[in-house]
Amino acid sequence: MSMRPWIFIGKRLVSAVVTLVSVVVIVFVVFQVVGDPARRTLPLNASEEQVQEYRHSLGYDDPIAEQAGRYLSGALRLDFGVSTTAGRPATEVVMEALPRSLFLAAGAFLITAVLAVALGLVAGMNVGKRTDRILQTVGAVASSVPEFWSGLVLIILFAVQLRFFPTGGYGGLPFLVLPAVAMAIPPVGRLMYVVRESVRATLQEPFMLVARGKGLARWTLLQNHVLRAAVIPILSVGGLELTRMAIGGVVVIESVFAWPGIGRLYTQAMERYDIALVSATLVVATGIVLIMNTILDLLYTRLDPRIEVMSK
Numbered sequence: 463m464s465m466r467p468w469i470f471i472g473k474r475l476v477s478a479v480v481t482l483v484s485v486v487v488i489v490f491v492v493f494q495v496v497g498d499p500a501r502r503t504l505p506l507n508a509s510e511e512q513v514q515e516y517r518h519s520l521g522y523d524d525p526i527a528e529q530a531g532r533y534l535s536g537a538l539r540l541d542f543g544v545s546t547t548a549g550r551p552a553t554e555v556v557m558e559a560l561p562r563s564l565f566l567a568a569g570a571f572l573i574t575a576v577l578a579v580a581l582g583l584v585a586g587m588n589v590g591k592r593t594d595r596i597l598q599t600v601g602a603v604a605s606s607v608p609e610f611w612s613g614l615v616l617i618i619l620f621a622v623q624l625r626f627f628p629t630g631g632y633g634g635l636p637f638l639v640l641p642a643v644a645m646a647i648p649p650v651g652r653l654m655y656v657v658r659e660s661v662r663a664t665l666q667e668p669f670m671l672v673a674r675g676k677g678l679a680r681w682t683l684l685q686n687h688v689l690r691a692a693v694i695p696i697l698s699v700g701g702l703e704l705t706r707m708a709i710g711g712v713v714v715i716e717s718v719f720a721w722p723g724i725g726r727l728y729t730q731a732m733e734r735y736d737i738a739l740v741s742a743t744l745v746v747a748t749g750i751v752l753i754m755n756t757i758l759d760l761l762y763t764r765l766d767p768r769i770e771v772m773s774k
Contacts, residue, residue: 474759478752485748486537489741490530503546503735537745543738547731552738556724556746562632563723564750566715567707569642574703577650579693582657587688589662597654605651609711613644613718630720641719645711649703656699664688697758705751712747 493499500517508516517523520543521532536542545552585597620640621629627640665688712725720726724743731739 474752474756478749478756481752482745482748483534485744486534486741489737489744490533493737493740494526499735499737537741540742540745542742542745545731545736545739547734547736547739552736552742553746555739556727556742559722559724559727560746560750562721563712563716563725566638566641566645566721566723567712569638570645570707570711571703573642573646574649574653577646578653578657581650581654583661583684583688585654585658586661587665589658594658598658601651601654603651604647605649607647609644609648609714610718612647613641613715616640616644617718630718632722641715641721644718645707645715649706653699653703661688697761705755
């Protein structure tokens with residue numbers, strides 16, 4: 463029996479809550495294992511008295527069970543405490559940086575989707591030909607390029623040498639182009655191959671062979687059948703790529719381009735051992751990814767009538 467949409471959303475919400483709680487628990491355990499937060503936060507020349515005072519002010523000298531309970535109860539309210547580096551509530555700092563990261567991720571995902579569909583369509587409709595071999599080579603190279611390397615190359619070529627775009631920082635569209643392109647290069651290579659295989663399989667379906675035998679125009683076949691087959695993999699695999707962008711790509715690219723989003727915020731928080739800020743950053747980023755994955759799954763089932771989410 464097919465599952466109603468609201469049941470599907472309910473199950474995804476339960477899964478999201480479990481994931482978020484798991485992230486919070488893991489962050490707490492990791493920071494407890496790696497060392498004394500007071501020692502790692504304060505300067506090296508801090509006296510023992512200063513260390514003890516700092517530890518007591520933040521509750522680090524309380525029993526572990528009490529610290530864990532306080533930490534988890536605060537996390538459920540999205541209250542991770544005051545950031546030791548910003549001097550303000552950590553959640554407030556993260557929510558200020560979040561729109562800038564979403565702007566960057568949206569630009570990168572749009573570039574990824576457009577290029578992957580376009581190149582995958584061309585390759586899938588020319589399987590075995592020279593065009594297909596060239597595009598597969600390009601895709602293999604693109605998927606293996608690290609974001610930081612492509613970011614540096616783009617800065618040198620288009621910002622330093624040609625001066626088409628700024629080298630970094632945050633602003634309007636000119637500031638977005640280079641970091642979004644750098645973040646999009648690896649997923650374009652991976653998704654292009656997925657689209658190619660989907661197009662190739664669609665062209666070999668019996669109904670496509672019949673349609674071509676009836677003399678239907680190539681553009682009609684492309685628009686009505688092949689293009690939909692190319693978009694569906696973007697939605698199905700796009701969730702994985704969106705997760706990679708949010709967790710890895712944003713952190714790297716924002717650091718390279720000095721983009722003031724949550725990725726750069728996370729890096730700075732880790733360097734300064736800011737537990738509150740690291741926790742808030744990870745939980746907010748995980749929540750955004752879970753929401754986007756749910757939306758993509760719903761769109762996937764709507765676009766492909768062959769797919770039904772089955773109740774267990």
